[in-house]
Amino acid sequence: MPFPARAGDPLAAIDTPALLVDLDALEANIAAMAAFAREAGIALRPHAKTHKCVEIARRQLAAGAVGLCCQKVSEAEALLASGVGDLLVSNHIVGAAKLARLAALARRVRVTTLTADAAHVALLSEAATAHGVTFEVLVEIDAGDDRMGLGAQSLLPVARAVAQAPGLVLRGLQAYSGPLQHVRDAAARADAAAETARRAARARDLLEADGLACPLLTGGGTGSFRDDAGAGVLNEIQPGSYVFMDTDYARNRDRDGGPYRPFAQSLFVRTAVLRARPDGVSYVDAGAKALNLDCGMPDVAGRSDLSFTKASDEQGRIEAAEPARAPALGAALHLVPSHCDPTVALYDSLVAVRGETVDVVWPIEGRGART
Amino acid sequence: MPFPARAGDPLAAIDTPALLVDLDALEANIAAMAAFAREAGIALRPHAKTHKCVEIARRQLAAGAVGLCCQKVSEAEALLASGVGDLLVSNHIVGAAKLARLAALARRVRVTTLTADAAHVALLSEAATAHGVTFEVLVEIDAGDDRMGLGAQSLLPVARAVAQAPGLVLRGLQAYSGPLQHVRDAAARADAAAETARRAARARDLLEADGLACPLLTGGGTGSFRDDAGAGVLNEIQPGSYVFMDTDYARNRDRDGGPYRPFAQSLFVRTAVLRARPDGVSYVDAGAKALNLDCGMPDVAGRSDLSFTKASDEQGRIEAAEPARAPALGAALHLVPSHCDPTVALYDSLVAVRGETVDVVWPIEGRGART
Structure with a gap:
């Protein structure tokens, strides 16, 4: 399938x-999160499920x-080409x-994965020993989600099973809460992050009191990273959406009550x-197969007078507040997806734009409903 | 990307x-719709946006x-390999x-497309003449959607523009109503189909009274095909979903008040x-990136005691009516998608199953958010 643009093309x-991704905004987002983690003294492990793209x-x-x-x-597998080692x-x-495929990965890089069940620990151990590799394992705790x-009451038997299982190394705990990322009010979000940190600290203390090592406490996301780092319990954050943002994250409020905008919106769907x-109603060539709509309809970038009101499979309906200002036949609009991760997963490629010019087109190596 | 199974594999x-597609059910659906059209004396032009798959x-x-x-x-472009000529x-x-790509197609097969705007007719004509091809054109009418x-009041100027434009041939009218397909009550659905037929007949009469030919009146879908044919106005139906079905079509009622089941459910997402x-809550490896959820959550095939209640990007939550009967770690479940078309578009391949064995794996050549 040919890409929808070539380097050097005008928009x-x-x-x-x-x-489309706006390269200036993407680079600023990547730099801002990296600077935050550096200054906060917390490790940053970005979640690549957001972009599934080697270049990012x-x-x-x-x-x-x-x-x-x-x-x-x-x-x-798709992201190995990024040079990642952990x-x-x-x-x-x-x-x-x-x-078996996880074992093949573990021959090439350090591989860590999750469990929360002693029977599952046995499966992981069996695979690791059969394939002659080591899996590092985090026990996933209920982070409030x-x-x-x-x-806490079920944690120790599973952690002990990991620590004792051949082929496995207990690396620590995973304490990630998805719903917490989207708590709208900043104070309520901070409270939820503090609750996750309390649960993580309690779980770590239980492990250590039992003589089990817990070098890694990881979790956190784009909505909570400041609170997660501030709580001082997690030693690693794993945000994903910060590279792109979307209208769902834009619904979060910041501490001053204004929009939550630690990062710039960099991701758009260009549609015609x-x-x-x-009568001012327009139809564009982006519908339910070009936009994930589970978190609602997209916004039209720079056009608060236009509303994307409905989608069929391949078409979206746009209504103009003033029919006279409705877009013309063939005009292009940039839509802001409501949920970045599953929208990106629909596409084969990401057109990286610098200003008014296509800089490069990146394949999305991990896209699609894969195994 | 390797396919998730090979011919001859057990489930x-x-x-x-x-x-997954159940081949017996798929073949029965294809045969049933073909037999219906043959007996009703109406042309059948299946909508391939449902499956995007050359073999189907x-x-x-x-x-x-x-x-x-x-x-x-x-x-x-992807479906040319099926041997389609029209x-x-x-x-x-x-x-x-x-x-330009549409023109390239028109050099190989008969290509018809839609318009509803005289300015758009000019664009089509310009492209056809510039590339030395002919586009056949249907004027799209408001079929009630x-x-x-x-x-009717805006139809003639556009139809005349098509008839007069170099490179274009007026082939007739498109009268498709998407919402009509999902009207739940059978009598109300029949009324809506009759209204679409009245609009189509009126539009055709306007064209013919103006001396314009209208050999093709096409529309109709999986929810309305019997009513569309019965009304005797359309001379072609274009159903898509009948090959697969989904839970949204299963919510339609038939004339006897029972479930609308002219076709068998053939499409499933296999998940582990x-x-x-x-406590009887399970998590499976199919979430918002493996299932389109715009029409609601999927059903669990053969397990009315299990409810798919929530999805994150890569996980689905299943709740069991009786915790003791909840599925075990590693168990496979077959989910019935709520909306077949945008779910299929997520996948690279379709695993065609006969009974308990994989018969063949088909690529989904047209999948993804493409241009």
């Missing part, structure tokens, strides 16, 4: 729909990231085929007007 | 998440389809790059349990 030459991973590593997170074995597959991996992690109705 | 060997298109054509619909130029790109195409089509909590 007008980009075929639509296309996923390379830039995060060059800025000082200690490694990457991935959510899938296929993502980890990969956290922050998910629970099951199945002989996938564990009621998902896959363990409460296929039909400009005389 | 248990399929890596997850994977998109081939089977639809072999069963007697007169051609295919596509929604994108990239889909049309392609309807049922969308409004703008932009020099995309029109208030989308891109024209009302990554975490089986002692």
Whole structure:
């Protein structure tokens, strides 16, 4: 499949729909998070599930990231080309085929993964020994999100099982809460982050009192990184969305009550007007197959007078506050996705733009619904 | 990217998440729609945006389809390998790059596309003459869906512009209503289909009274095809979802008040349990990047006691009515997508299963957010 643009193209030459990243904003975001982590004295392990793109991973590593997170074995495989040496597959991996692939990765780089179940520990150990590799393992705790992690009362048997299992090394704890990232009010978000930190500290203390090492306490995300670092418990943060941002993160409030904007919006879907109705209703060539809509409709960048109100598979409906200012047939609009990660996963490539010119087009090596 | 299974594999060997099609059900669906169209004396042009897969298109054509619909130029390009000779790109195409690609297609097969705007007709004509090809054109009417089509009062100037434009041939009218397909009550759905037919008949009569030919009246879909054919106005139907079905179509009611099941559910997402909590909550490896959730959560096939209640990017939460019957760590579940088209678009391949064995794995040539 050919890419929708070539280096040197003006914006007008980009075929639509296309996923665009503003390079100035992307670079500023990568630099800002790296500077924050450096100054806060906390390790930064960006979550690559957001972008699934080798070139962005390379830039995060060059800025000082200690490694990457991935959510899938296929993502980890795709992102090896970034030169990453320390990969956290922050998910629970099951199945002989996938564990064999995880073992193949562990022959090339340091691989850490999660568990929360003694029976699962046995599967990981069996795969590691069968393939002659070592998996480092984090026990996932319930960080306040009621998902896959363990409460304090169930933690020790699983951590002990990891520490004793052949082929496994207990590296510490994963304390990530997804819902906390999207708590709108800054004070409530800080309280939730403090609760996650308390749970992490308690879990670490339980491990250490039992004679188990816990060198790594990792978690945190784009919504909570300042509070996570401030709490002084996690020694690593794993934010992902900060490279791109989206309208869902834009709904968070900052401490002053204003919009939460520690990072610039860098990600856009470029779309063209296929039909400009005389009544000011327009249809564009980006619908449910070009935008993930689970977190709502996209915004139209720079045009608060235009609302994206509905999507079919391949078309979006745009309504203009003033019909006379509706976009014309063929006009291009830049949409701000409501949820960056699953929108990026739809695309084969990311058109990186500097000002009004295409600088480079990057493949999204890990995209799609993969194993 | 390797496929998640190979021909001859047992189900248990399929890596997850994977998109599965039950071949017996798929073949029965293709045969049933073809038989319906043959007996009703109406042409069948399946919408390939549903599957984007050359092998399924081939089977639809072999069963007697007169051609295919596509929604994108990239889909049309990808589906040429099916041997299709008559392609309807049922969308409004703008932009020099995309029109050049449409012209390249028109050198190989008969290409028809849509318009509803005299300025757009000029763009189509310019591209056709510049590239030395002919585009056949349908004027899209408002079929009752208030989308891109024209009302009767605006129709004639556009139809005349098509008929007079160099490089264009007026082939007729497109009268498709998406919302009508999902009207739940059978009688209300029949009424809506009758309204679409009335609009189509009125538009055709206006054209013919003006001396314009209208050999093709096309529209209709999986929810309305019986009513569309029964109304006797459309001479072609363009259903897509009938090959797969989904939970959204399952919410339609049939004339007897029971579930709308003219076709069998053939499409599933196979997923594995990554975490089986002692309280009966499970997490599987299919979330918002493996399932389109705009029409709600998926069902768990054959397990009405299990509910898929929430999704993060790469994980889905399953709650069991009886915790003792919750699936075990590593167990596989088959999910019924809520909306087939945008779910299929997420995958690189379709694992075609006959009974308990993988028969063949098909690439989904047109998948992804393409131009």
